Amino acid sequence: MGAGTEPDGSSRSDEEWERFLRESVAGTADAPKEPSARAREVAKRLRAEPDRGSEGWRSYTPARPKRRTGWYVVGLLVSLALLAVAFAPGRVVDLFADDGSDSAPLAAETARPAQAPPAEAAxxxxxxxxxxxxxxxxxxxxxxxxxxxxxxxxxxxxxxxxxxxxxxxxxxxxxxxxxxxxxxxxxxxxxxxxxxxxxxxxxxxxxxxxxxxxxxxxxxxxxxxxxxxxxxxxxxxxxxxxxxxxxxxxxxxxxxxxxxxxxxxxxxxxxxxxxxxxxxxxxxxxxxxxxxxxxxxxxxxxxxxxxxxxxxxxxxxxxxxxxxxxxxxxxxxxxxxxxxxxxxxxxxxxxxxxxxxxxxxxxxxx
Incomplete structure (x- = not known):
């Protein structure tokens, strides 16, 4: 009969073997005097395993999702911008519109133009x-x-x-x-x-x-x-x-x-x-x-x-x-x-x- 196998041929779970081995180590009265090869292997592994405290083996604690503070800041800035446009539209246009001062100067006029110059930003x-x-x-x-x-x-x-x-x-x-x-x-x-x-x-x-x-x-x-x-x-x-x-x-x-x-x-x-x-x-x-x-x-x-x-x-x-x-x-x-x-x-x-x-x-x- 192979190690970890019940007389009727069914296999013991790992959890049962671990419980059995702990009891054996602790000196339980009905523990077997001479563990099987599989028991000795599992016992050796358990001794080498570091102490995990209260955290379960194979357990996973998902990371907390980050607070989306960036979206709140963007929303606040957009709201302030809309208020500024509502109360002082002219000044807002002044801030963002190009005044043309850095644009290339017009070429010299050598003949009467065909039309008026295009409208400029206010x-x-x-x-x-x-x-x-x-x-x-x-x-x-x-x-x-x-x-x-x-x-x-x-x-x-x-x-x-x-x-x-x-x-x-x-x-x-x-x-x-x-x-x-x-x-x-x-x-x-x-x-x-x-x-x-x-x-x-x-x-x-x-x-x-x-x-x-x-x-x-x-x-x-x-x-x-x-x-x-x-x-x-x-x-x-x-x-x-x-x-x-x-x-x-x-x-x-x-x-x-x-x-x-x-x-x-x-x-x-x-x-x-x-x-x-x-x-x-x-x-x-x-x-x-x-x-x-x-x-x-x-x-x-x-x-x-x-x-x-x-x-x-x-x-x-x-x-x-x-x-x-x-x-x-x-x-x-x-x-x-x-x-x-x-x-x-x-x-x-x-x-x-x-x-x-x-x-x-x-x-x-x-």
């Missing part, structure tokens, strides 16, 4: 980033935004003389629309010095406009000016976009046409710590004639003004004062008059100025 301008939320954020600054074409001989001028006249035409735009002193209300002496002194109607305009501005004699027809006691420029940068073109004019003259948009960020001067910033946007079309002195009375280095007109938004619509008067505070909210106009749309001709009436446009975007 963002509030700041003193550090006064062009946020505006197409002008990617425009060039100052004179760099005014494209000057390659010069060629025209009429009475050689290519070199045309190149010089084009440079002086841009100088006039800089002196009339970018000079810091002129923007602060000073008389534009450098720009005036480039105008033919023998052109009587323009000289009359210049004589009267700064003393007693009116619809007919308004310095804003040619120059950009802000009253320093009321309006303060933000930063040192004015964004520009536009170009010069030229052709042969009357009596062999060089006729230069400028079409340039200027974007001026300003804030109230009476509240130097104000965070309110308005962008006054002025698009000018100016035609200059560099005349042959053999045909027209002129002075060297000066041009006659053939025509001038401009579109303006956020610059005031009241009686002429000789200065742009951007609407601030309650004036801005109440300024609902005028035809809606996109001041960044350069795909259509300039419509305001000497020959286009005196209606004031209301900007669809700033």
């Amino acid at each position: 963002q509030r301008p700041t003193r550090d980033k006064p062009f946020r939320g505006s197409p002008a954020a990617n425009w060039a600054s100052g004179a760099a935004g005014i494209t000057v074409p390659k010069a060629g001989a025209v009429g009475w001028m050689s290519a070199a003389e045309v190149e010089r006249a084009l440079a002086r035409s841009r100088d006039f735009l800089v002196a009339s629309g970018l000079d810091r002193g002129v923007l602060r209300g000073e008389r534009p002496e450098k720009a005036i010095a480039l105008i033919n002194p023998h052109q009587k109607d323009v000289q009359e305009l210049l004589k009267t406009a700064f003393r007693t501005p009116s619809e007919k004699h308004d310095p804003l027809l040619l120059f950009s000016r802000f009253q320093p006691s009321r309006t303060q420029l933000v930063g040192d940068i004015v964004k520009t976009r536009g170009r010069l073109t030229y052709r042969e004019g009357e009596r062999g003259a060089l006729q230069v046409t400028a079409d340039v948009t200027f974007v001026y960020p300003v804030t109230p001067a009476v509240a130097s710590d104000s965070d309110e910033i308005v962008r006054t946007i002025v698009r000018r079309e100016l035609v200059l004639s560099w005349d042959d002195p053999d045909n027209v009375i002129t002075e060297p280095g000066t041009a006659s003004i053939v025509s001038y007109k401009y579109d303006m938004t956020n610059g005031g619509c009241g009686a002429p004062t000789g200065y742009f008067t951007p609407p601030f505070g309650t004036d801005r909210r109440a300024d609902k008059a005028g035809t809606e106009v996109d001041p960044y749309d350069r795909s259509t001709p300039v419509g305001r100025g000497k020959s286009s009436g005196d209606k004031c446009g209301r900007a669809t975007r700033s």
